[in-house]
Amino acid sequence: xxxxNDIFTPAELASLRTDGPIPLYHQLYGLLKQRILSGVLARDxxxxxxxxxxxxxxxxxxxxxxxxxxxASDGLIVRRRGRRSSVAYHPKGTEPDAPLVGMxxxxxxxxxxxxxxxxxxxxxxxPPNVAAELGTDAHEQVHHVVRVRFDQQGIPxxxxxxxxxxxxxxxxxxxxxxxxxxxxxxENGHRISHIEQLLNAASASPLVAxxxxxxxxxxxxxxxRQSFDEDGLLIDLLNCQYxxxxxxxxxxxxxxxxxx
Amino acid sequence: xxxxNDIFTPAELASLRTDGPIPLYHQLYGLLKQRILSGVLARDxxxxxxxxxxxxxxxxxxxxxxxxxxxASDGLIVRRRGRRSSVAYHPKGTEPDAPLVGMxxxxxxxxxxxxxxxxxxxxxxxPPNVAAELGTDAHEQVHHVVRVRFDQQGIPxxxxxxxxxxxxxxxxxxxxxxxxxxxxxxENGHRISHIEQLLNAASASPLVAxxxxxxxxxxxxxxxRQSFDEDGLLIDLLNCQYxxxxxxxxxxxxxxxxxx
DNA sequence: CACTATTTGTCCGTATGTATG
DNA sequence: TCATACATACGGACAAATAGT
Numbered sequence: 001x002x003x004x005n006d007i008f009t010p011a012e013l014a015s016l017r018t019d020g021p022i023p024l025y026h027q028l029y030g031l032l033k034q035r036i037l038s039g040v041l042a043r044d045x046x047x048x049x050x051x052x053x054x055x056x057x058x059x060x061x062x063x064x065x066x067x068x069x070x071x072a073s074d075g076l077i078v079r080r081r082g083r084r085s086s087v088a089y090h091p092k093g094t095e096p097d098a099p100l101v102g103m104x105x106x107x108x109x110x111x112x113x114x115x116x117x118x119x120x121x122x123x124x125x126x127p128p129n130v131a132a133e134l135g136t137d138a139h140e141q142v143h144h145v146v147r148v149r150f151d152q153q154g155i156p157x158x159x160x161x162x163x164x165x166x167x168x169x170x171x172x173x174x175x176x177x178x179x180x181x182x183x184x185x186x187e188n189g190h191r192i193s194h195i196e197q198l199l200n201a202a203s204a205s206p207l208v209a210x211x212x213x214x215x216x217x218x219x220x221x222x223x224x225r226q227s228f229d230e231d232g233l234l235i236d237l238l239n240c241q242y243x244x245x246x247x248x249x250x251x252x253x254x255x256x257x258x259x260x
Numbered sequence: 261x262x263x264x265n266d267i268f269t270p271a272e273l274a275s276l277r278t279d280g281p282i283p284l285y286h287q288l289y290g291l292l293k294q295r296i297l298s299g300v301l302a303r304d305x306x307x308x309x310x311x312x313x314x315x316x317x318x319x320x321x322x323x324x325x326x327x328x329x330x331x332a333s334d335g336l337i338v339r340r341r342g343r344r345s346s347v348a349y350h351p352k353g354t355e356p357d358a359p360l361v362g363m364x365x366x367x368x369x370x371x372x373x374x375x376x377x378x379x380x381x382x383x384x385x386x387p388p389n390v391a392a393e394l395g396t397d398a399h400e401q402v403h404h405v406v407r408v409r410f411d412q413q414g415i416p417x418x419x420x421x422x423x424x425x426x427x428x429x430x431x432x433x434x435x436x437x438x439x440x441x442x443x444x445x446x447e448n449g450h451r452i453s454h455i456e457q458l459l460n461a462a463s464a465s466p467l468v469a470x471x472x473x474x475x476x477x478x479x480x481x482x483x484x485r486q487s488f489d490e491d492g493l494l495i496d497l498l499n500c501q502y503x504x505x506x507x508x509x510x511x512x513x514x515x516x517x518x519x520x
Numbered sequence: 521c522a523c524t525a526t527t528t529g530t531c532c533g534t535a536t537g538t539a540t541g
Numbered sequence: 542t543c544a545t546a547c548a549t550a551c552g553g554a555c556a557a558a559t560a561g562t
Contacts, residue, residue: 011466015476023538026281030477034463039389060540120269127266129299146269199509201461201481201502205294206287207275216282216290219479221461242461249459283549309527320551325528341528342559 003084004048004056007035013056022217024059028067030215036076037245039091047077047085113152116160118173119211120146130163133226134234143171148211157246159208159220162238166190182227185236190229192236198224199249204241212243219244263344264308264316267295273316284319288327296336299351307337307345373412376420378433379471380406390423393486394494403431408471417506419468422498426450442487445496450489452496458484459509464501472503479504 004013008031016027035041048056053064068085071077076089123141126134136142142165149158162181164171170184182192199221206216214220220241227236242248264273268291276287295301308316313324328345331337339345383401386394396402402425409418422441424431430444442452459481466476474480480501487496502508 009466011470012476015466018539021283021286023281025538027477030463062541063539066538120271125266127300128302128305146271195513197511197513199459199481199511200507201479201504203290203479205272205275205291206277206280206282207272210275210277216277216280216287217477219461219463221459221481244461247460251457251459252454278550285549311527322552323550326549328528339528340559341557342526344527 003046004052007041007048008056013058016057016059025063025066025070028053028057028059028064029070032067032071033074033076036071036087036089037091041087043087043090045087047087049084114157115150115154116147116177117150118145118147118176120144121171121173121176126163130237133237134163134165136165140165143167145171145176147176151246155246156212157243159211159241160238162236164236166233166235181236185227185229190233190235192227193230194228194232196226196228200224202241208241212241212246214243221247221249223249263306264312267301267308268316273318276317276319285323285326285330288313288317288319288324289330292327292331293334293336296331296347296349297351301347303347303350305347307347309344374417375410375414376407376437377410378405378407378436380404381431381433381436386423390497393497394423394425396425400425403427405431405436407436411506415506416472417503419471419501420498422496424496426493426495441496445487445489450493450495452487453490454488454492456486456488460484462501468501472501472506474503481507481509483509 012031015031016024018024022030032041032047041047047068050061050064050068053059053067054061057064068077068079072079072085076087077085078088079085122144124144125131125139126136126142126144130142131138131140134142142163145160145162145164147160148156149160150156164181164185167185167188167190170187175184185192201219202222204212204214204216204218204220208214208220209216209218212220221244223238223240223242225236225238225240226234227238229235272291275291276284278284282290292301292307301307307328310321310324310328313319313327314321317324328337328339332339332345336347336349337345338348382404384404385391385399386396386402386404390402391398391400394402402423405420405422405424407420408416409420410416424441424445427445427448427450430447435444445452461479462482464472464474464476464478464480468474468480469476469478472480481504483498483500483502485496485498485500486494487498489495
């Protein structure tokens with residue numbers, strides 16, 4: 001059990017639960033997958049045997065085997081009879097990132113480097129909390145757009161859902177896929193002059209998970225962005241969810257900035 | 261089915277999967293729970309009936325009922341015979357947050373408002389990947405500190421693990437709990453002049469989960485901060501993990517900043 | 521007051537998935 | 542591979558509480 005104890009702490013070995021909704025074999029799969037994708041277990045690193053997993057996690061050998069089979073079907077490990085399984089995957093280099101400071105200076109660049117697909121666009125009554133934030137009255141409809149962003153290789157990394165008020169024309173799926181939404185807002189008389197953003201983490205819903213090639217419940221980086229025009233009116237409410245392995249936010253601060 | 265279509269998009273209604281590891285009733289539970297916790301469904305808002313959920317999501321009424329029963333056992337909704345179920349929960353106000361711009365101007369304030377407890381402090385050889393980032397040679401020891409931050413009510417919301425080089429004196433648990441680490445670094449001849457931060461999401465490890473009162477695998481907001489001194493030397497490597505319900509990052513940008 | 525439609529609560533039987541030894 | 546136990550999911554049926562006519 002030497003290999004096993006090098007990989008997992010005693011607390012982790014006791015962390016599998018049968019009272020929750022996720023099957024044991026899938027919890028084991030998730031633990032090992034995280035180690036491999038994060039590079040803690042490098043390529044060709046030896047993995048625990050089914051017997052070690054069975055004893056260490058206190059599960060049956062069949063259950064341990066199912067978890068390992070999932071990893072093998074992902075191509076993350078190699079299994080052969082009589083041999084200890086080993087890691088077949090090597091984590092990639094860098095993910096796309098969006099700098100937080102001087103951010104919009106890079107948003108244009110980002111929209112050139114990546115592609116957006118609009119999944120749904122309609123004019124509808126927003127849910128009460130969104131209406132309250134936007135300050136629209138009870139029967140005012142706003143533009144609701146759901147879209148996914150792909151990197152240059154066509155791999156999805158971000159899910160967006162936005163609510164936008166005060167738009168009379170030009171808010172079509174085609175326009176949103178090809179231009180920046182801020183330009184369309186400006187053409188409708190709303191120049192964005194102030195932005196507020198909140199960053200947090202959340203669990204992926206089944207829908208977001210499917211679109212971003214994650215599993216439901218996996219962590220996602222979330223961003224809520226409020227965009228205000230020159231009159232201080234909230235024009236646009238954007239909710240983003242990012243694939244954590246494919247995107248992150250970066251910020252640089254110099255002493256002048258943060259000591260000001 | 262009026263209520264149901266006000267809450268879910270057609271894509272969401274078709275998003276439940278039986279091929280994944282999460283049971284249908286738990287996927288439904290997750291979807292509704294998110295709507296309630298985020299405030300989309302406000303207190304006393306009418307919920308879909310079991311029959312509506314069954315038809316809309318194309319699941320059996322029993323399965324819809326199980327999802328609703330889970331919400332009821334969480335105290336999030338109220339169910340009574342003959343009556344449509346309704347929301348019983350009202351989302352709380354605000355969590356502590358750290359503004360990203362002008363950030364260090366508020367870090368001092370934050371350290372007054374909150375408390376830190378050092379769990380572990382030692383001088384040790386860093387793991388290879390940390391040593392590579394710091395640029396230390398193979399046998400150079402650095403200060404390693406693990407700590408948890410609590411809000412004014414004594415509720416934990418952040419886990420920190422840091423690696424710091426070039427410190428000769430003053431790096432004790434007491435000093436770190438009472439002062440800012442940047443001040444101690446400055447006293448050792450390393451004035452921090454530049455910071456780089458990466459924000460992302462990850463799964464809580466069992467240790468972090470226990471310290472932050474989460475479950476292992478729950479999403480956490482992560483921050484990696486590299487602090488450089490005036491010579492461009494990386495002095496401090498900090499890894500933070502935040503409880504997503506108790507903390508978030510906020511940033512404000514004005515047009516002058518982001519159009520520069 | 522009864523009558524009815526609505527909605528949730530409970531139970532049955534069956535098929536499949538999960539986990540054990 | 543087998544036998545066993547329990548969880549998940551389905552459809553159907555009926556009972557019990559609620560609200561409106």
